[in-house]
Amino acid sequence: MNGSEVVTGAQVELSAASEQKSAGKSSGFPADFLFRKFTGFVAFIVAATLVAIMISLIIEGWSALHTFGWKFLITSTWDPVSNVYGALVFIVGTLLSSLIAMVIAVPVSFGIALFISELSPRWLRGPISAVIELLAAIPSIIYGMWGLLVFAPWFGNIEPWINDHLGVIPGIGMLFQGPPMGIGMLTAGIVLAIMVIPFIASVMRDVFMITPAALKESAYALGATTWEVARHVILPFTRRAVTGGIFLGLGRALGETMAVTFIIGNANNLSASLLMPGASIASVIANEFTEATTPLYKSSLLALGLILFVITVVVLALAKLLLLRLDASLEGKKA
């Protein structure tokens, strides 16, 4: 998704060096010349595919966007019988389930990565890392089935407790009220979190591990605790890559389809409670695409795809902006 973000300071230096090298040699060897052309070509293919997908989604979704205009984005009626479509419920569902996932996954991933890189005994690192990576290799349909058959029933037993304890908190209590069905927005968010944790945690672990030991040791020498080293040395040093890892996970959460379809409850309504069923863009496309019998219906589903695409692009762009501003403020501090 977001490969360019996952570049650490050390790697930047490395790649800059290799660039100089290859630039110097390119005239001499045909193999090098071909290699450059080939890598440039494959890099271009990705960009071209992206643009092509965008264009075809716009063409296919045009009829829906043209028919409903801006109302497509801000209305919540989704009625295939009378051919009236609005995407609001699904947009909210996509953003909300991903937000829940990130709220859970980011701190947990940070903890996992910090434990592996700083606190765990050396012999434990390998096994823990392997388990985390195995989590990433599980197909999402398996998470969906597990979520539906194992997690949801268990979570359904927890929900009365949530109702009684979190549901009574003034203000945010309404987020945690509802029948104990075990499925719904919160369940989807939690399962999504489990799915994205390995992605975020692996990236974080990789970059934490290559934080120069000299930096950490100097901080320790000044009497810093592990937490302080993590907060003031490791995180600032790896900020770019950590943000990159988080957005890699977010990208996956936004577009996750099968697992969410199984556990989000697939109800087309907005609800104040996270325990109630909802729907996401990806889940509604997965659910309804095969039986979309009218052209406007199909077009509306493809327009949903376009919206998901745009949301992802906007989110990534915001991440870039955030990084740029962080960089700028840091530069300012240094000066």
Add this chain to the structure above:
Amino acid sequence: MKLNRRSFAKAAIAVAVSGAVGAGVMATAFAGETLTGAGSTWVYPLVVKWSVAYDKETGNKVNYQGIGSGGGIAQIKAGTVAFGASDMPLKPEELQKDGLIQFPTAIAGEDLVYNLPGIKPGELILSGPVVADIYLGKIKKWNDPAIVKLNPGVKLPDMAVTVVHRSDGSGTTFTFADYLSKVSPEWKEKIGANTSLNWPAGVGGKGNEGVAAYVQRIPGSIGYVEYAYILENKLAYARMYNRDGKLVSPSLKGFQAAAAHIDFTKAKDFYVILTDQQGPDTWPISGCTWQILRKASPKATNEAVTKFFSWGFEKGQSMAESIAFGPLPPSTVDAIKAYWKQNLGI
């Protein structure tokens, strides 16, 4: 950087596989000896069962893909398959416009299943209007007077009703909603009938198995599934009052009774829907699946398709029954053959 490599590899495999599948579909679509069909997932088990036996007996292969009714209609219109299957019949005008014909294949039915502690399968009795009110979200408790009135002597709990429906587009939903439209003016006006609906209440499960799983999971829930599913999973099913006011249980006989009380021969392009038909034995939520052919297809292709389905109508009946599909009555089969002759000259 491991992760990026992995996700790249995944993407590359996905592209390669989809390319290969696409090429495969094209190849089989144009190969002479294999018939291709696509569409309804409801009729999928039947067509596949027939095609295996048909291949054994005649050496002719039929390759059917359950991509959904919408997909089946789109594919036959595009001419990429020899036949498309839909659980929702096309209107005669639409068939005319695209040069298509359609005929029914087999009859099936669906029923409501529930999760009520202490109430055994077949013990709960429902009627169409009550089911409509439940799915409209108007009946919120199991001990609502309307349900109690239908179930004298049954101890209905003071429990919230959780409505479960299909989340995916489905012919099962179409048939269910069509029935509710016939028995409840309010349903007809507010919701209507389609393969996907603007559901006023409840949660959506993916597929029959999704609905069944939710119903088994959530106490106080009610859902609708295909009859074959009730048989297989031994779910608690409801008995219903039919149009004649008789109390019936879901059965193949009940589905066939629905078809027998319809005059398929008089309906233009067999455009009739089997829900809420007359007759004392008729099961009210009966449905049907249709095959769609293109008049402009090569005559040999259409001939091969009609041959396959007439074989199914004649020899595939017990196979249909074994998977809870009701065979078409002989009069309907005759009408279909006359229809072929008239429209395709076969």
